[in-house]
Amino acid sequence: MSGAALAVVVVVVFFLALYLLQRYGDLWKQQRLVLFGTLLSWYLCFLIVFILPLDVSMTVYNQCNSNITNNTTPATPTNPSSRSEANFSPFPSMSPPGKCEEPWTYIPNETLRVFWRVVYWTSQFLTWLLLPFMQSYARSGAFSVVGKIKTALIENALYYGTYLLIFIALLIYVAVQLKWKLTWADLQTIGITAANTWGLFLLVLLLGYGLVEIPRSYWLSSSHDYMLSKSYFKVAKMANEKAEADEKLADVMEEVAGIHASVRQNHFLRKYVDIILTKCPTKYQEEMGINVEISRVDQNAPPTKRVLVKLHEKVVSAVQRHNQTQVQWFILLEQAFHLEDVAKSRNSSLRHFTHSFPLAHRGWIRRFIYTPTVEWFWECVLRQGLCRLLAVLLCLLSAAVIWSECTFFSTHPVLSLFAVFIQLAEKWYNYHCIEMVCFVVILFMCVCVYSTVFRIRFFNYYYLVPHHQTDAYSLLFSGMLFCRLTPPLCLNFLGMIHMDSAISHKDRVQTSYTSIMGSMQLLSFISDGFYIYYPMLVLLLCFATYCNLGSRCLNLLGFHQYITDDDLTSDLVDEGRELIKRERRKRQRAEDGENRRWAWRERCGVDRATGRNRAGYTELKDNQKEPVTKIKKSVVTFTRRNEKADEQQTGLLQEDSSDDESPNRRSTGGSYLTLSPPVKGVFDDV
Structure with a gap:
């Protein structure tokens, strides 16, 4: 062994x-x-x-x-x-x-x-x-x-x-x-x-902060109302950071576009400009390619290499920050949606967890093990008690560490x-x-x-x-x-x-x-003084963390922190709640539109049979529940004269069946019957 x-x-x-x-x-x-x-x-x-x-x-x-x-x-x-x-x-x-x-x-x-x-x-x-x-x-x-x-x-x-x-x-x-x-x-x-x-x-x-914050975080996570309010706060804060990151990226891309237009293809700095362009998002690269000739009408002097080096660093930083905020934004949205679903499911008597936006494809774990009933018991019954039990155990362990640090x-x-x-x-x-x-x-x-x-x-x-x-930079700094x-x-x-x-x-x-450390007695003022008595300060830091002194100081300096008895925090929570409502409506409209398009594609699909020629096509009946004009079934037959005409007719029918912008269009063999849709944007949400 x-x-x-x-x-x-x-x-x-x-x-x-x-x-x-x-x-x-x-x-x-x-x-x-x-x-x-x-x-x-x-x-x-x-x-x-x-x-x-x-x-x-x-x-x-x-x-x-x-x-x-x-x-x-x-x-x-x-x-x-x-x-x-x-x-x-x-x-x-x-x-x-x-x-x-x-x-x-x-x-x-x-x-x-x-x-x-x-x-x-x-x-x-x-x-x-x-x-x-x-x-x-x-x-x-x-x-x-x-x-x-x-x-x-x-x-x-x-x-x-x-x-x-x-x-x-x-x-x-x-x-x-x-x-x-x-x-x-x-x-x-x-x-x-x-x-x-x-x-x-x-x-x-760091230890003084963690000894208090870790047990407290588990205790507070057992409170659903606290977690939901903090989620709203994070959403509002992230919305501001996301807007700042987008604005900074746009400013940097504007600077890149100006340099891209001022440096011609035969210039010796062109290879450095091309390297910078590869670090830009695809959307901005396409816009720069379209507008480059227009920008060269008012051409500026070419930059120096030092300017390009600084610009390269700014581009990498701006793109990285933009991607971070985008990913964090979607993660916070999912967390907020989930917490709202938990609040709705807790008041349900069915003991069945309901997701506002269920996953399209569920794995075998969710189908057979983590079923909606099991999820309801975990999220609405068991999780709160287990979090509080774990918080109590961690609190006792923290107290033992603090006592030992002060008396060792x-x-x-x-x-x-x-x-x-x-x-x-x-x-x-x-x-x-x-x-x-x-x-x-x-x-x-x-x-x-x-x-x-x-x-x-x-x-x-x-x-x-x-x-x-x-x-x-952050990965290496954490390693240090x-x-x-x-x-x-x-x-x-x-x-x-x-x-x-x-x-x-x-x-x-x-x-x-x-x-392998050797004898610390060479530096007696450190071994007999600093090493022994400095760890006692962990008690003072734990008290400051418990009273949220650090968060309150940062809040006064303009770095918003979640403090339950603060007016600014309440305003940000309300703002985050409205943002979640808006994102929920937006996602619901997107899902409804996708469902409608999928339904129209199913109803207006073309039967692509191979190996035989068709003699005609039959018009589909409208659903009786839909408030549109009923179209009687009709049969139109035609005779194909040659292979080329057949391909053209089939192509038109297939294009019509997959057209998402005109869902009311009907096709009969070789001809079209169109019901004009209303103006886009007027009745989309009805």
Whole structure:
């Protein structure tokens, strides 16, 4: 079992990272280098989270062997004959001393150290060097690889220089403290400490938000009225963003059209203009092709290459933002329609969920498993109770994390709840309990932090949009955040369970993860001060999140947030409700029109029989329920003189049967009888 657990975790985590990348990115259109960098950064960070519980159980096993070897404490291992029962029992039976039972996920110590060293330094290389460079490279508007590399180096010069100055300052401080006796291991420790300090600063901010927002979001999602009002608010807000994106795209396309008209085909900059045109939507490309000759009458001076580079960057950004708003708009419409359907179905006594716009083709899951009756019970009965139960459990877990963050520095007595659990399980060498507690706690902390990374939005520069709409810059930025947040998150967790000697102040076996970090005592003001007391601020951030202080501040600055007791929020909710009504009427008219056209095509279709010649055609009877003039059935026969005439007559009949603009037209063999429709647009909705 030594390598099976590690292999399973490695494979499962890879597919998890690939699934998230497929959900937010576009595997077929985005640059391969961007996809590779993002996938690798997400994969390594998720891998750290899943492997750390195995490292903790291995540390407990190594501590047992160390105790037996040094005879410092009596060993209390488990009897090999009852090995399987001991692993699954919360209180295993005691066994003869002198032998420690291996955990079921046993991994050699050297393998873990090599694994952590490769994973950690690869993630640090990604977050501090490669991903920032790739960000600038992907966002550059240059037309060649050399130009993109040059732009990326210039943009990152200040970025790299800032961190170099911080490292030099810490280096001078340590050198003075140690009287200039530094080793390569000390330099590594300084770099690791500086990186973890910056990561811990961000970690507490994001963790404090997630510890409150995640349980609260599940509790509020159980309230249908709240979800519907918030959906209206999002629709109104997205309508404004959609209008701004459309306007910006139109302005950029107008600028492109002017440059397209000013640069002739034989100009040396024409190839760059053609590259820009390929990034424009098809509709605008066609308009530019039609109006190019007219625009050249008032021709301007050709632009410079620098202007084209900036324009190229603007076009890519405007098109990406336009596509994002379009996709988000339709998603919000579907969510609002669904919530309105839930409100209608809750008041129904039929216990049958009814969709306003049912799917044309339903899969076998909806036909046989998730039937309308099952959907009604889930949406109207079960979902509310399950969401509230999950919210209560998450709230208790959040309270335990907050308490442990504020008290993990206390070792006598031990106040951290998770440290108490781990020490109790360590006494009985219950590896299953140790790994389960570690996995649940660190997974919850990661969900709180990572979900905040997926939710936050820095204007339009960083924004993770699902349904394959996230741009390359945002994907790479998320990878950078993950790589910076995960190492301090793991160190913070090890401190909470007193597996870090810098916190517990005990002479015990260290985990393989902390062994590669080196001794933090080189920077005592960080290891004994910042690492211990700064996480206490998570309590203050949780209180601010609970009171919605951040949302209220953003609302005052003009960035509208959903606040239940705000007048502006109420206005946006009313606006969103009207927008949903309008979109519902529009979609209903479109469906009714499509149904009418389909009915006319069915009634006026031509029987295309092959292999024999027809002698005549029979007029179809009108439906008795339709308020139109009845047409008596008549038979008109004709004799075809040649094959050419036959093809012409058949073609006319087929064209008439598929004409959507004239549904009242009737055809008889070789002649037409037309009922003129009313003027288009007058009685379309009747």
